Amino acid sequence: MRVVDLDRDMSDVIPTGTTRDSNFLFERMTEVTLACAEPGPGRRILDVASGFGQDSLALAARGAWVVGAEPSARMTAWARLVSEKQSAAGAAGHGSATWVRGWSDALPFRSACFDAALCKGAIDHFDRPELAIGEMARVVRPGGRVVLAIANFESIACRLARWQDAVATWRGRPPGRGRRHYDVPADHFTRYDVDLMREQAARFVDLDRVIGVSMGWGFGPWTRATGRLPEGVAQRALQWLDAWAERSPELADVVVLVGRPRTSRSAA
Numbered sequence: 001m002r003v004v005d006l007d008r009d010m011s012d013v014i015p016t017g018t019t020r021d022s023n024f025l026f027e028r029m030t031e032v033t034l035a036c037a038e039p040g041p042g043r044r045i046l047d048v049a050s051g052f053g054q055d056s057l058a059l060a061a062r063g064a065w066v067v068g069a070e071p072s073a074r075m076t077a078w079a080r081l082v083s084e085k086q087s088a089a090g091a092a093g094h095g096s097a098t099w100v101r102g103w104s105d106a107l108p109f110r111s112a113c114f115d116a117a118l119c120k121g122a123i124d125h126f127d128r129p130e131l132a133i134g135e136m137a138r139v140v141r142p143g144g145r146v147v148l149a150i151a152n153f154e155s156i157a158c159r160l161a162r163w164q165d166a167v168a169t170w171r172g173r174p175p176g177r178g179r180r181h182y183d184v185p186a187d188h189f190t191r192y193d194v195d196l197m198r199e200q201a202a203r204f205v206d207l208d209r210v211i212g213v214s215m216g217w218g219f220g221p222w223t224r225a226t227g228r229l230p231e232g233v234a235q236r237a238l239q240w241l242d243a244w245a246e247r248s249p250e251l252a253d254v255v256v257l258v259g260r261p262r263t264s265r266s267a268a
């Protein structure tokens with residue numbers, strides 16, 4: 001039996017806007033992922049597991065022709081609603097996308113019909129992630145781009161937090177109940193680290209770039225420090241760690257992998 005939640009509405013996802021390091025991570029992950037799809041006039045881009053559709057709309061606002069593919073009826077309806085509202089309001093810089101209900105492992109599109117396919121913050125929710133990457137590579141034209149943005153559960157922040165909790169437990173003060181940020185949420189099927197990301201992606205794409213995004217997210221002392229520091233200082237510190245993460249994806253909070261569909265020649 002396939003275990004999926006078609007009524008998913010993201011209400012259980014980590015709330016953004018609560019801490020500076022969360023804001024920074026989510027904004028930066030979006031910025032890097034969308035830029036890697038190279039949106040622009042005439043580009044055909046597929047957003048796999050498009051959720052509420054905010055990324056599809058942002059890509060469309062940059063002139064691309066965008067399809068958001070998403071299995072959840074609730075999230076697809078939400079995306080349509082937001083899109084229609086923006087159109088009705090004549091929102092400046094607004095673009096429109098096409099919404100399709102579809103599973104990532106059987107994308108309802110012809111082969112090689114997109115210039116780029118991206119999947120942000122979703123592949124660890126898939127029950128068949130490798131099939132999904134294979135499908136993304138299939139629907140992207142040769143030389144086009146496959147972009148995956150994935151949370152790293154072996155980030156330096158996860159490792160430090162695990163170590164901190166182990167010390168606290170050893171000292172007889174175990175952390176409170178509830179999921180720790182280094183624990184994989186119940187709705188994830190895969191716990192990714194950079195090696196696993198590379199291994200799965202490289203079966204279907206020739207990787208051009210593996211980019212780390214943000215460092216330190218969710219590690220208590222760092223989250224509190226960024227909250228207390230003056231805004232400008234906190235932003236510079238977050239940017240400095242982000243620049244470090246970019247070059248050291250194994251330490252980063254999120255990793256963005258960018259590649260081209262493998263051809264029979266490159267696979268040989």
Ligand SMILES: C[S@@+](CC[C@H](N)C(=O)[O-])C[C@H]1O[C@@H](n2cnc3c(N)ncnc32)[C@H](O)[C@@H]1O
Nearest residue numbers: 049050051071072103104120121122125126127
């Ligand atoms: C955390 S949300 C991410 C949504 C969006 N990409 C974003 O960044 O906001 C994960 C999404 O994956 C979708 N999903 C789960 N399993 C899927 C599957 N097998 N194929 C396609 N989408 C799936 C869910 O419906 C949900 O919209």
